[in-house]
Amino acid sequence: MAIPILGVPSESVAVFIRFLYNSKCSEDELDQYGIHLLALSHVFLVPKLKQRCSKALAERYLKIDNVVDVLQLARLCDASDLYLKCLKMVYHNFKYVEKTEGWKFLQDHDPWLELQILQFIDETELRKKRTRRRREEQSLYLQLSEAMECLEHICTEGCTSVGPCDIEPTKNRGPCSKFATCRALQILIQHFATCKQRVHGQCSRCRRMWQLLKLHSSICAQPDLCRVPLCRQFKLKAREDKKGDEGKWKVLARKVVSAKAISSLSLPKRKRDEEALDAP
Numbered sequence: 001m002a003i004p005i006l007g008v009p010s011e012s013v014a015v016f017i018r019f020l021y022n023s024k025c026s027e028d029e030l031d032q033y034g035i036h037l038l039a040l041s042h043v044f045l046v047p048k049l050k051q052r053c054s055k056a057l058a059e060r061y062l063k064i065d066n067v068v069d070v071l072q073l074a075r076l077c078d079a080s081d082l083y084l085k086c087l088k089m090v091y092h093n094f095k096y097v098e099k100t101e102g103w104k105f106l107q108d109h110d111p112w113l114e115l116q117i118l119q120f121i122d123e124t125e126l127r128k129k130r131t132r133r134r135r136e137e138q139s140l141y142l143q144l145s146e147a148m149e150c151l152e153h154i155c156t157e158g159c160t161s162v163g164p165c166d167i168e169p170t171k172n173r174g175p176c177s178k179f180a181t182c183r184a185l186q187i188l189i190q191h192f193a194t195c196k197q198r199v200h201g202q203c204s205r206c207r208r209m210w211q212l213l214k215l216h217s218s219i220c221a222q223p224d225l226c227r228v229p230l231c232r233q234f235k236l237k238a239r240e241d242k243k244g245d246e247g248k249w250k251v252l253a254r255k256v257v258s259a260k261a262i263s264s265l266s267l268p269k270r271k272r273d274e275e276a277l278d279a280p
Contacts (some may be wrong), residue, residue, distance in 0.1 A: 005040070014034035018050050030056040036075065043078035054082040062086065064093050068102030072113065087120050094121060141259035143181075148216055148256065150182040154189065156230045162186040164227055185212075218253035 005013050012033035019025045019037075030037065034057045040051035054074070062070055062085065071086035073079075090097050097103055106114050154162050159182055176182050188209050192198060198206040217234030220226050238249075 001267045008036040008040060009033070012040065016044075016046075016049070018069070020046070023048065025049065025052065027056070032062060034061055035070075038073065038077055038079065038082075050079065052081045058082050058085040062089060064089070064096050065096060066102065067093075068106050071117075072106070072110070075113065086155050087117065090117055091121050091124050119225060120143045137255075138259055138262075141256045142263055144215065144252075144256045145260040146178055146181050147185060147212060147261075148219060150176075150178055150185050151212060151216055151228060152226075154182065154186060159186060162189050183260070188212075214249060215253060215256065219257060 015029045015033055034053050038053040067086050067089045074083035102231055155164055192206050192209040195203050195206050197203040213230050214234055216228050217231045220231050223232040223235040
C-alpha cells in the first residue's frame with residue numbers, strides 16, 4: 001500500500017525514511033533538502049531531525065533573499081531557534097530585506113506576520129536604547145564613585161598639591177592610581193578655596209564642588225571621624241531639612257555605591273584583591 005506524501009520532492013522523502021531507520025543524515029543531504037526535511041520532521045514528529053535541520057538552515061542556508069520564506073516556514077514548523085535567527089537577520093538587514101520578493105509577498109498575503117516582524121524591530125531598538133542609557137548612567141555613577149574615593153583620599157592623606165588642613169602635601173608623592181580624576185579634583189578644590197563668587201552661587205565650578213561634597217556626605221557612614229570638609233554639617237542639615245531634596249541625594253548615593261559594587265564584582269579576582277589591599 002502506497003502512502004503519498006505531497007508537497008516535497010521524492011528524494012527528500014527517501015532521505016527522511018532512511019533517517020527513521022538509521023538516524024543518519026549527511027551534511028550534503030541537509031544542504032540539499034533541509035527545507036523539506038524540516039517540514040517532514042515537524043509533521044511526523046521527529047524532533048532529532050527537526051533540530052538538525054533548523055541548525056543547518058540557520059548556519060548555511062539562510063540569506064537575505066530567502067530569509068522571509070524561511071521565517072514563514074520556521075513559524076509554521078514551530079522551529080523557535082530558526083525563527084529567532086530569521087528575525088534577527090531581518091532586523092540587521094531590514095533595508096535590504098524589504099526590497100526582496102519574499103517581503104513584498106508577505107505584505108500582500110500575511111500582514112499579521114509583517115506586524116510581528118515590525119514589532120520585533122521596534123522592541124529590539126527600544127532594548128538597545130535602554131541598554132545604552134543604562135551603560136551611560138553606570139559610567140556616570142562609576143565616575144562619581146571614583147571622585148568620592150579621590151576626595152576622601154585627598155582630604156585624609158593628601159596628594160600632589162592638596163592635602164588636609166593640618167598636613168602639607170607631599171611633593172615627592174608619585175601619581176596615584178586614579179591620577180586624572182585626582183588631579184582634576186585638586187584643581188577644583190584649589191579654585192573652590194579662593195573663588196569670591198562661591199557664596200553667591202554664581203560659579204558653576206564651585207556649584208560642582210558643593211555637589212561633590214554633598215554627595216560624599218550622603219554616602220559617608222562616619223561623619224564624626226570624616227576629614228572631608230562640611231561632611232558633618234551636611235549630615236546635620238539633612239536631618240533638619242523637611243524638603244524632598246534629601247531623598248534624591250540618598251537615591252543618587254545608593255546608585256553610586258551600587259555601581260562601584262557591581263564594577264568590583266565584574267573585575268577578575270586578582271584585581272579585586274589588589275584593589276582591596278590598596279583601599280584605606
